[in-house]
Amino acid sequence: MKHRYKAFIAALSLLTASFLLGPARAAPVSVTDDLGRTQQWNDTPRRIVSLLPSLTELVCALDACERLVGVDRYANFPASIAKLPKLGALDDASVEAIVALRPDMVLLSPSSRLHDRLAALGVKAVVLDTLSLADVRRHMDTLGKLLGSDAAPRLKERMERELAAAAAEVPDAMKGLRVYYEVDSAPYAAGEISFSGEILARLTLRNIVPATLGPFPKLNPEFVVRADPQLILVSQRNAQKLVDRPGWQNIAALRDQRVCSFTPAEGDLMARPGPRIGEGAQAVLRCLKELATRKG
Known part of the structure; x- marks a missing residue:
């Protein structure tokens, strides 16, 4: 009886403390984006609009897909x-459509x-610039x-594991x-300094576009002719027109x-700096293996 009385008093003390202190509050979260602007939320954001497919994919990979309320027209993964x-x-x-989603x-x-x-309308926008693999890891x-997710270390480890696995299987004839x-x-x-260029380098390929030209430069077609690449990666839509x-x-x-000609789905894997980058490396690897087999 004495032990039950003590347990009752302890439970009553906890209830009284909870009543006096009120409900527990979530800790505020803040982020400094790539424009150098620091913003703060009283709780993790719950209604998210993403206007970049790679960031949409990243939100979902961080187990927060249900918080998305709107996306850009090119977002197509995951299916949900x-x-x-x-x-x-x-x-x-449409700014009006974005604001209407609150x-x-x-x-x-x-x-x-x-x-x-x-910002002028009081909507917090986070600008993230993703040019390199380091940027992908950072984001x-x-x-x-920001989302209160513990999945980031797992995503980074998976990306590195997939890149390393693809690099280990590149046929000698393609290196x-x-x-x-x-x-x-x-x-x-x-x-070569873009995230796509870094993937190609991991696959032991030599990029004809040097770092001095930037991550995604517009080229004079004659530059490509003079560089005389031994391998071309391109979309299926444009592959047949190259010889013209x-x-x-x-x-x-x-x-x-x-020539590696990518389907739209494969092109997304290589062009989006998000959580599926390792799958993009695997798509390139599949083509390299096919080419090596054909030449063999």
């Missing part, structure tokens, strides 16, 4: 976001011109902290080839039929 409102893209996203955080690229307009940590990765038919290319470009029929990659 298909039902969300599509709000446009970098240059034509977000407490909007994720943007520096290329977007919306951050000042949203995993930043959003993990060291001069590579040109066309991200757009303008043509824009992935330079002046002088390109003499490029070693086309002459030797070393």
Whole structure:
């Protein structure tokens, strides 16, 4: 009886303390984005608009997909976001539609011109610039902290493991080839200091686009002819038209039929600096193996 009385008094003390102190409050969270702006929330953001597919994928990979209330028109992964409102893209996203969703955080690229307009309307916008693999890792940590997720270390470890596994399987015949990765038919290319360029380097390929030209430069087509890549990575849509470009029929990659043409889904894996980068490396590896087998 005495022990039960003590237990009753202890429980009553806890209830009294809870009543006096009130409900526990979540700790405020803050983030400094890539424009150098620091913003704070009283709790982890619960209504998120993401206007970049890679950041949308990252939010979902951090176990916060259910917090998304709107995405850009190009977001297509994971499948669960298909039902969300599509709000446009970098240059034509609708501010009115965004505000109507009452977000407490909007994720943007520096290329977007919306951050000042949203700030003027009292909407917190976080601008994240992702050019390198280091940026990808950094944003995993930043959003993990902001969303209250402990998944970031696991995502970083998985990405590194997948990149290392792909690098270990590159056929000897493909190692060291001069590579040109066309991200757009303008043509824009992935330079060696871009996240895509870093993936190619991990696969022991030599990028024809030097660091001095930036991460994703627009090239003069003659530059590619002079560089004479031995391997070309390009979308399926543009692959068949490469030989029609002046002088390109003499490029070693086309002459030797070393072209990796990616489906839209495969192109997304290589072009989006998000949690599926390791899968992008695997997509390139599959093509390298096919080419090595054909030549063998």
